Amino acid sequence: MSTRDASAQRASAPGHDAYAPARETTEGTVFTVTGGDWDTLIDSEHDDRVVINMGPQHPSTHGVLRLVLELEGESVTQARSVIGYLHTGIEKNCEYRTWTQGVTFVTRADYLAPLFNEAAYCLGVERLLGIEAPRRAQVGRVLLMELNRIGSHLVCIATGGMELGALTGMTAGFREREEVLHLLEYLTGLRMNHAFVRPGGLAQDFPEDWKEKVTDFIKLMRKRLPDYDNLLTGQPIWKQRLQGVGYLPLDGCLALGATGPILRSAGLPWDLRKVEPYLGYEEYDFEVPTATEADCYARYVLRVAEMHESLKIVEQAVAKMEPGPVMVEDRKVAWPAQLSIGADGMGNTLEHVRKIMSQSMESLIHHFKLVTEGFRVPAGQVYSAVESPRGELGYHLVSDGGTRPVRVHLREPSFVNLQTMPAMCEGGMVADVIAAVASIDPVMGGVDR
C-alpha cells in the first residue's frame, strides 16, 4: 500500500525521475534503473532488496556471461548465471562435416585452449579408427598443448586481475600471452583456431628452426614468470581480495562436477595427465600443484605454479622430439598429397604440384576423395578426455560408420564449472562475485559452444 502511494506521489511529482521509470507488478512497484542518482530512488520506505542484472555485456563478467544477482544491501542473497549468448551450434555443425573438418569447428569452442579441443577430439577419432598418431606427432601435441596452457592461464590471471582492478596484471599477462601466441603462430601458422592437430597426427611438421624458437621462449618465460610473484602473489591488496573468497570445498566440487584448478585447490590432486595418461604424459616429469584453502587465492597460486610445470614439460618435449613422420602411414586417413609449403609460405611447392599433377593421377584422385568425402570411421562411440587448463575436457563421439559424425558432444569444463558460481558467491559481497567468477575462469566460447 505504502509503496503504491509513494510511487503515485512520485509519478505525479514534478521532479519524477526520468531515469527510473516505475511499473506496478504483483510484487509491488518495480523500478527499472537506467542511470541517474541512486539516492532519489532509494528512500526509507523501501527495503534494500535489489535484483541487478550484471552482463551479458559487462567488462567484469568474463565475456558474454550474464549474472542475475539478488542483493540485500551489499551482500548477495542469490546468484544465478544465464548463458547461451555465444551459442554457435558447434556440435550440430560437426554433424554436417567430415571428421577432419570437425577439427576446425571444435577448435573454436574454447577459444583460449584451442589445441586442447583439437587434441581431445583427434584422440577420440583415433580411438574410433583404432590408430595411433606417430611419436613425433604425439610429442608435438604435448608441446603445443602445454604452450597453450601457459597462454590460457595467463589470460585467466590477466583478465581476472583487470576485473579486480589490477590493471598492471592485465598488461603484463597479455604481454606474455602475446609471446605464446607468436610462438604458436610460428609453429602452426595461426595464433588461434589452429586446426593443426588432425586425426592421425599433425597437419604438417614444425618449421625448421622451431627448436631455437621454443628454447628462446622457455628462456624468456623463465625470466618473466617470477614477475607474477612480485606483482601479485605477495601483494596485500591482491591477497585481501582473493583469500577466503569463493570458497568451495571438495565435496561441493565433486557434487557440482568441478574439475581442474578448482578441484585441485580443494586438495584433490586430480589431473588427467597423471591419473589417465594420454599422449605419453607418463614419460614426463612434472608435479601436480595442489592447495587446501579452496579459495580464489589458492586457485590463482595453482595457475601460476602450473605455468612453471608446463614450462618444464615443454622443455622435456623439446628434448624428446625425434625426427620422423607427423602423420600416420595409412593412406586411407592421411592425405597422399602431404602438404609442403612453397617458398613464399603459401600453398604447395611447385615440384610437389608437378609431381601430383603429372606423375601420380591416382594419388590426386585419392586426395580429392579424401578431402571432399572424408574417410569412413567404424561405427561405435568413445569418450576421450584430456586435462585442459580448466579441467576435464571430454569428447563424446558417435559414429555410424559414415564419413561424418552422428554426434559430437563436448564435455566442457567451463560449462560444468560455471555451475559452482552460486555456491561460491551466495552470502558474500558483490565485489567477491567478480573474484569468484574470475577464479572459475569460464570461457564463454566453451560454455555456450
Add this chain to the structure above:
Amino acid sequence: MSEPTGTSGNGQQPTGGPQSSAERSGAAEREHRERGGQTAEPGEVEQIAGNGGTTPERGTRLAAPAGRARSGMFGVDDTGDTSGFGGLRLPAYIPAPAERPFGGWYDDFADDFAEALDERDIPRSAIQQVTIDRGEITFYVQRERIRDVCRTLRDEETLRFELCSSVSGVDYGEDVPQRLHVTYHLLSMTYRRRIRLEVAVDVDDPHVPSVVEVYPTADWQERETWDMFGVIFDDHPALTRILMPDDWDGHPQRKDYPLGGIPVEYKGAEIPPPDERRAYS
C-alpha cells in the same frame, strides 16, 4: 532462388535435412525393407525389452539399434554434397553385446555391480545390455531405473563413482526406434574407472528420470539435453532451456531439425538464413 551452395540445400529443402552419410530416399528405404534390411521394427524392440533375463553378469541382449541403414552415393538428391555411398548398403549399426569373460577390470566390476543391485533390490533386468567397445564399457539401462542405478554406483563402496563427468543426448535418426539416447559418463576417482550408462527412449515419450538429486552436476547438462534433444527429465528442479532462447521452438540437435534455415532476427530487420542469402556463384 539460388543454386544450392556448399552443403546447403535449395530453398524448399531445409539445409542438411537428413544427414547425408545416412540418408536414403523413400524408395531406397522400401527396397531395403523388402530385402529384409536389419533395421529393427518397433515391435521387435518391445519384444526384446520384454525378455527380462540379462544382467551385468551375462550381458547378452540386443538393445535398440543405434544407427540407421545407409545407402546411396552419387545419386544424392537433396543435399548436393559428395559424401554418400554409391549403391552401398550397410545394415544399421547395432552395438554387439559383450560376452563373459569381459577381460580386464570389467569382470570384477560387473560382479560387484550385480551384487550391489541385488542388495538394493533392483532387479538385474534394469541392465538391458552390456557392451564393451574400444576399451569402454557401456551399460544400457532401463529408463525407470536410471536414478536408482546411479545412486547405487555412487554410494556403493565397491563402485564409488563420485563424479558424473557428462550427461548428453544422441539422436540416432528419424527412422530408428527409440532414437533418442541419453548417455551418462561416470568416473570413479577411487578406482580410476570410467563407465557409460545409456538410456534409450522414443521420441513420442521422451521421459527419463532426472539424476540431479544423485549428481547435482547433471543439472545444467540435463537442461542442455532437454534444450537440444527434447528429452524431458522428470523431477528436474527447473527444466528450462539453457543455450537457446526461452521462447525457441524445436530442439536443434534432433536429426530432423535443419542446420541453418532460421532467419536471424534483429530489431527492425531480418537477415535471411545462410542458405537463402544471395549466392555469388
